[in-house]
Amino acid sequence: MxxxxxxxxxxxxxxxxxxxxxxxxxxxxxxxxxxxxxxxxxxIEKIGQVRALPKLSFSFPKCESSGEVVLRGENIGRAYGDHHVLKDVSFILNRGDRLAIIGENGAGKTTLMRILAGE
Missing domain, CATH: 1.10.287 (Helix Hairpins)
Incomplete structure (x- = not known):
């Protein structure tokens, strides 16, 4: 636009x-x-022709409400050799909660997300 x-x-x-x-x-x-x-x-620089993108629409099937506790993690850990990226991480994510994962490079953010995704 x-x-x-x-x-x-x-x-x-x-x-x-x-x-x-x-x-x-x-x-x-x-x-x-x-x-x-x-x-x-x-x-005056010529701005390239802008092509209109097709409209996208999504529809997701209605699913049942989850329980009060949506996600629970207890004593999650990951080490690469002697380097512990995650150690004894525990949390509870309730319905309606929002989650932000922040931290320095190498703190284990992506590792945690991969563990939660089952990779």
């Missing part, structure tokens, strides 16, 4: 400058302004 709007704005500006050039091209008193506008027109 934004790319299409930017392209529309650019097209309007191009047309405005081209109209000025055509209108005053042969008028001696406006020659320097016309030359300036021609340079301005050359400097």
């Amino acid at each position: 934004e790319a299409q709007a930017a392209q529309d704005r650019q097209d309007r500006e191009r047309k405005r400058v081209e109209k000025f050039i055509e209108r005053f091209r042969f008028k001696a008193s406006k020659a320097s302004q016309v030359q300036s506008r021609i340079k301005q027109l050359d400097k």
